[in-house]
Amino acid sequence: MPMDLEERDEFRAVCRDFFAKRAPVDRLRRYLVEGSDFDDDLWSALVEQGWALLAVPENLDGGGGGLADLVVVAEEAGRALQGAPLVTTIAGTFVLARYGVLESHPEVLESIVAGATVTYPMGFDPTSLGERTNSAHLVADARPGSYLLVPSDSGLDLVLVDAMTKTSAVETMDLVRSFSDVGFDSSVVVASIDDRQAAIDLFTTAVVMQAAESLGVARAAFDMTLAYSKERKQFDRTIGSFQAIKHRLADMYIELQCATAAVAGAAESIDNGSEVLESIHTAKSVGGRAASWVTSQAQQVHGGIGFTWEHVLHLYIRRAKANELLLGSPAWHERALVEALAGEPVS
Amino acid sequence: MQLQLDDSLVSFRDGLRSYIGHNRPSIPRLPGSRSPQPEDMAEFKAWCAGLFDNGFVGFDWPEEWGGTGVPDPLKDYVVDLELADAGVPRPVGAFNLIARALLEFGADEQKAFYLPRIRSFTDMWCQLFSEPDAGSDLAALRTRAELVGDEWVITGQKVWTTHGHLSDFGFLLARTDQTVSKHAGISAFIIDMHSPGIDVRPLREVTGATDFNEVFFDSVRIPRDNIIGSPGQGWEITRSALAHERALSLREDSVVDSAARLLELVQRSRADGTVPLSGDDVSRRLGELTARARVTDLLGMEGVLRAATGTSGPVDAAIVKVVFSETNLALATFGVELQGADGIIAGPASRVDDGHWQEAYLWARGFTISAGSNEIMRNLIAENGLGLPREPRPERSK
Ligand SMILES: Cc1cc2nc3c(=O)[nH]c(=O)nc-3n(C[C@H](O)[C@H](O)[C@H](O)COP(=O)(O)OP(=O)(O)OC[C@H]3O[C@@H](n4cnc5c(N)ncnc54)[C@H](O)[C@@H]3O)c2cc1C
Numbered sequence: 001m002p003m004d005l006e007e008r009d010e011f012r013a014v015c016r017d018f019f020a021k022r023a024p025v026d027r028l029r030r031y032l033v034e035g036s037d038f039d040d041d042l043w044s045a046l047v048e049q050g051w052a053l054l055a056v057p058e059n060l061d062g063g064g065g066g067l068a069d070l071v072v073v074a075e076e077a078g079r080a081l082q083g084a085p086l087v088t089t090i091a092g093t094f095v096l097a098r099y100g101v102l103e104s105h106p107e108v109l110e111s112i113v114a115g116a117t118v119t120y121p122m123g124f125d126p127t128s129l130g131e132r133t134n135s136a137h138l139v140a141d142a143r144p145g146s147y148l149l150v151p152s153d154s155g156l157d158l159v160l161v162d163a164m165t166k167t168s169a170v171e172t173m174d175l176v177r178s179f180s181d182v183g184f185d186s187s188v189v190v191a192s193i194d195d196r197q198a199a200i201d202l203f204t205t206a207v208v209m210q211a212a213e214s215l216g217v218a219r220a221a222f223d224m225t226l227a228y229s230k231e232r233k234q235f236d237r238t239i240g241s242f243q244a245i246k247h248r249l250a251d252m253y254i255e256l257q258c259a260t261a262a263v264a265g266a267a268e269s270i271d272n273g274s275e276v277l278e279s280i281h282t283a284k285s286v287g288g289r290a291a292s293w294v295t296s297q298a299q300q301v302h303g304g305i306g307f308t309w310e311h312v313l314h315l316y317i318r319r320a321k322a323n324e325l326l327l328g329s330p331a332w333h334e335r336a337l338v339e340a341l342a343g344e345p346v347s
Numbered sequence: 348m349q350l351q352l353d354d355s356l357v358s359f360r361d362g363l364r365s366y367i368g369h370n371r372p373s374i375p376r377l378p379g380s381r382s383p384q385p386e387d388m389a390e391f392k393a394w395c396a397g398l399f400d401n402g403f404v405g406f407d408w409p410e411e412w413g414g415t416g417v418p419d420p421l422k423d424y425v426v427d428l429e430l431a432d433a434g435v436p437r438p439v440g441a442f443n444l445i446a447r448a449l450l451e452f453g454a455d456e457q458k459a460f461y462l463p464r465i466r467s468f469t470d471m472w473c474q475l476f477s478e479p480d481a482g483s484d485l486a487a488l489r490t491r492a493e494l495v496g497d498e499w500v501i502t503g504q505k506v507w508t509t510h511g512h513l514s515d516f517g518f519l520l521a522r523t524d525q526t527v528s529k530h531a532g533i534s535a536f537i538i539d540m541h542s543p544g545i546d547v548r549p550l551r552e553v554t555g556a557t558d559f560n561e562v563f564f565d566s567v568r569i570p571r572d573n574i575i576g577s578p579g580q581g582w583e584i585t586r587s588a589l590a591h592e593r594a595l596s597l598r599e600d601s602v603v604d605s606a607a608r609l610l611e612l613v614q615r616s617r618a619d620g621t622v623p624l625s626g627d628d629v630s631r632r633l634g635e636l637t638a639r640a641r642v643t644d645l646l647g648m649e650g651v652l653r654a655a656t657g658t659s660g661p662v663d664a665a666i667v668k669v670v671f672s673e674t675n676l677a678l679a680t681f682g683v684e685l686q687g688a689d690g691i692i693a694g695p696a697s698r699v700d701d702g703h704w705q706e707a708y709l710w711a712r713g714f715t716i717s718a719g720s721n722e723i724m725r726n727l728i729a730e731n732g733l734g735l736p737r738e739p740r741p742e743r744s745k
Pocket residue numbers: 473474475476477478479481482483484506507508509510559712713714716717718719720721722723726738
């Protein structure tokens with residue numbers, strides 16, 4: 001059942017606390033040494049405590065969260081910039097639940113309860129959907145045992161990635177999330193939703209969850225920067241006392257507040273089924289640009305230290321930019337917003 | 348994107364709609380806080396009085412002064428939206444500011460005289476704060492008030508006084524003590540704008556129209572009792588009254604409406620038969636601005652909900668002010684640029700919206716300056732919101 005505002009605030013505090021304990025900033029250092037990988041320990045903990053099941057309906061013993069609740073988790077996961085595939089699993093499960101797949105395919109639900117992850121390609125947008133295929137580009141965190149949602153003009157295919165599935169890792173600028181191109185055999189398709197709208201619903205859900213994650217990423221970079229500006233001294237003053245820096249921080253904060261309002265608005269729209277496209281395009285335009293811009297500003301305020309490999313800041317810059325470009329760039333969403341409002345293709 | 352209204356708000360809204368339907372004035376709704384035409388003032392005042400009378404404005408005043416004593420930011424919001432949607436004027440002037448100051452700090456006789464007149468909109472009010480050398484640094488103001496016998500004698504100059512040329516009374520800030528720190532020497536007064544020695548000189552603004560004025564005071568005498576609160580309390584009174592002013596501008600001129608108007612504009616063919624919207628750069632930029640406009644509204648709604656539940660943050664209003672005013676300016680700028688070379692054609696000669704965008708392009712600049720410039724807002728956000736060090740504030744005794 002959707003939470004009221006107070007419950008949601010408490011829920012946020014619980015999320016933040018969990019990630020602060022289980023995925024502290026120091027844990028990110030591994031990505032500076034080893035590159036992107038899947039954080040198994042963290043994922044086990046998330047599964048054990050039920051975080052992975054938040055989008056499973058209550059009648060199936062899940063959390064039954066509306067998207068307005070789920071974006072809170074996505075934002076906090078983004079803030080921790082952790083390496084477990086929580087955001088994709090929640091978004092994917094949300095769509096599976098909406099189309100009744102968890103009920104029609106109990107084995108899928110069972111596997112998810114046992115810790116299977118759900119994922120989808122992140123390089124698509126509704127205009128790039130084509131005929132049903134046996135491949136998916138830029139899939140996040142795919143590995144044997146993962147469920148992969150493959151969108152096409154015909155709808156969604158649910159694929160169980162197995163040992164025979166061809167996954168070729170793609171090196172990306174995101175050092176925390178792993179990406180691969182996946183080619184599969186038709187025999188591993190475990191369910192199909194023959195409704196183009198399902199592919200659109202995956203897209204809209206994934207965009208809002210991504211925007212929430214980006215917001216968390218930007219907030220973390222902002223918090224780091226604000227703290228640094230109060231501690232770093234030059235010319236016998238903290239750098240946060242220079243008006244150029246103050247105004248930059250004020251602008252970063254303004255953008256965060258705008259992105260917050262946009263994400264919350266979009267999540268509510270999906271929950272209510274009203275103005276969905278307008279709202280998700282708004283969330284990606286505002287939120288996608290905000291996260292990249294805020295993390296860039298964060299680097300400028302950090303000076304030389306922020307340009308080093310050892311400082312975790314670049315992990316946030318990388319994620320913000322990757323998210324900005326995946327699932328439709330802001331420019332794509334801006335044109336799509338105008339099309340949605342004009343009620344017709346514009347060019 | 349709408350606020351969910353409960354039953355009582357829906358019936359409040361319906362009441363207002365039917366009131367507007369039956370009492371619609373013939374005078375136009377003007378953008379922002381633009382001044383009515385002098386010949387429209389009588390009808391304007393009567394319209395505003397009706398809004399008070401019927402409980403749509405000033406319902407939050409204490410019962411003894413004609414209100415219900417119950418503030419309701421959601422009702423305020425509904426009123427602003429409905430007046431805008433219906434295209435009817437909203438009350439303008441410093442009436443709200445002075446009412447707040449009097450309710451909190453006024454003497455009984457002052458309340459008894461002015462508050463009923465405010466409700467009946469007998470008078471137009473202006474705000475006499477800014478001076479040529481005291482803008483952002485308002486506390487540096489130099490207009491003096493000296494007590495001579497039973498009267499205060501006012502000497503000095505104010506500037507940017509919106510509605511000054513139409514006003515009956517002014518809410519005046521003047522220095523009563525030169526010897527103390529600059530904030531401590533300021534007092535608040537009510538001044539009759541028809542007093543001898545006041546010279547109101549209209550200023551033309553960038554659009555060519557006149558909404559604000561210079562006001563000169565040459566030994567203007569006002570009764571001793573016209574001070575609000577006690578001498579030296581002016582700064583405190585002003586801050587408190589301003590805190591009650593809502594971040595109104597975003598409900599005066601809706602940026603979402605502006606974006607919708609632009610969408611309509613770009614779907615119309617140009618003289619050469621091309622349609623602006625078919626250009627990729629046009630649709631992208633319009634989409635970005637529309638997203639910005641929608642977020643401005645979302646922030647505004649959140650602000651109203653927070654105010655209604657008493658959970659407003661210290662810089663919420665400043666953030667909304669910056670986002671609104673900059674989005675508004677960006678929309679107007681795009682509206683002109685879209686028209687290419689013909690975008691320079693102003694007034695009715697413009698084939699596009701009777702020159703609305705050329706006018707809006709200039710008018711929009713007022714919002715980024717007035718009510719605290721956007722730079723001052725950013726100082727405030729950094730200091731009060733983020734806890735960064737304050738700007739140096741040299742204390743002047745004069
Ligand atoms: C349309 C309009 C209507 C108005 N109506 C009224 C009215 O009815 N009554 C009234 O009393 N006043 C009114 N004003 C005046 C308004 O409050 C002042 O214009 C405003 O406070 C700025 O003061 P200033 O014009 O002296 O500019 P200045 O204070 O001189 O500012 C000039 C520039 O310097 C910047 N600046 C100043 N101080 C700082 C700082 N500490 N940090 C960074 N930047 C700074 C400003 O942001 C601005 O960009 C109105 C103004 C406008 C535009």
